[in-house]
Amino acid sequence: MGAGAVGTSVAELASTYGHTVTGIGDSSSAAVDPGGIDVEAVLERKRTDNTVGQLAPADLLDGAYDALIEATPTTLGDAEPGYSHVTSALERDRHVVLANKGPVAERYDDVRRVERESEGTMLFDATVGGAIPVVSTIDAFDSDSVSAVRGVLNGTANFILSRMATDSLDYEHVLAEAQDLGVAEADPTFDVDGTDAALKCVIIANVLYGGGYTIEDATVEGIQNVPASALSLAAEDGRTIRLIGDVADERILVGPRLVPESGTLAVSGTQNIVQIETQHAGRLNVSGRGAGGHETATAVLRDIGLLE
């Protein structure tokens, strides 16, 4: 469900991972075939006609499948329509793999409650860090033995800050350039005001502390007011500024922070990095491409592999 960059990438790559796509839906249409749909034809139709088929989205949810991939856009508050998609699948005892952050950031306790009554399992590694295995790595440790998780969780904000630093450019200038390059969306609000990074931290907190968190529990500051001069001053001191999300001691902080210029957290461009502090294994660093259709799709496909 969802025919944006992630949903279509999952459909494109599914067969190389040994899976059959029995349906694709977007906000207004669906294509369903229990024997497997013609992915190329459906994606071509999406490009030319902006629909994926002649059926309604509800037909997809009622159709034949083992796992529902929820890849509609992230929404705040009630997390709809993603929330209803997830619970519909779980109530039918189907598995769910999420790329949409909303249900596990804003309504984690609700979806977990529905999952407990279901024979289906819910996985959501794709919601944090794109291609980087963040949730699954935290999950693999006993959560009691993870003391903190922090990192760079938004590629757009990181691209803007690294570009401002290396070329002494203003925020507005670099943002416009990022939009031209397709790195920043037309409406980059959630990327630059910290909301996107905060939602990812909320998901991490829910995993670490067994639920109870929404974005209301996060203290969030964006990068819109970081002046070029602050980056120059930081550089004189061998440091730079990154938008860091930090989950520790049962609280969530997101904001621009000073970090060592050649340190592990100072990834450049659209890279993401996550540091996991563990009690028995020290600090683990995981970095890579934190966004992108194909990148996020591989995380979805890794999760599907775990369900078999």
Next chain:
Amino acid sequence: MGAGAVGTSVAELASTYGHTVTGIGDSSSAAVDPGGIDVEAVLERKRTDNTVGQLAPADLLDGAYDALIEATPTTLGDAEPGYSHVTSALERDRHVVLANKGPVAERYDDVRRVERESEGTMLFDATVGGAIPVVSTIDAFDSDSVSAVRGVLNGTANFILSRMATDSLDYEHVLAEAQDLGVAEADPTFDVDGTDAALKCVIIANVLYGGGYTIEDATVEGIQNVPASALSLAAEDGRTIRLIGDVADERILVGPRLVPESGTLAVSGTQNIVQIETQHAGRLNVSGRGAGGHETATAVLRDIGLLE
């Protein structure tokens, strides 16, 4: 099986991960209790008497357990006695979690053959990269979509090279210091001649290409002949030298390589780093503590968690 740093750490941490230790064995003795042994008493006995109990190692293998932890020292060639421990458990339809590299580096095809006939599963994330999830991360991708794996896989060699570089010291001087600090063992041969890193690369190659590799298939050069002057020359050019293991195009290369001084591969001290090149998700970097009893034990315990 194995009461060295890793085996005893697994025993110490097992209960915090919700597991019961029903036996511990070393090369000459064993303690077994289906209801759970007194770990502290056994480890105290190991420290004072250098035995773990009054039984024979064979009694451990014949005892009651769900998963055998193979943590005896890595041996080359026939990989004994680890190989016999692993097959004994699989033949009894038990799971096996390895920290010992031998069986999966030197006799991968043999142990996989025995595993196929068994209801038990064999996992070995602890054999590569200590606390860093390397094998499991590669495994989570479709192996066809991983094009290369490279990295710093031996903490002792990395400690020596980073120390030689930062303080312009000779190999012999730093090696002696590393031995004093307990970073290098009394006999550091396998760490400095590249054998240890090569065995880890062999395991990676076996996972990536479905078996067929032993250390005979690796081209290996150690760090014993890297002069301090080579590191100074590299530094003048913004580079440094690291012992890099590289698995790509179905071949294994291990040796000292020039890498950018502030680049991702130039981790310092005893850190390890692994870069996984994927077809759809770009490059993934994973770094952390590559050795140590507790660190490696957490990898064993993560694997045990997957078996439940």
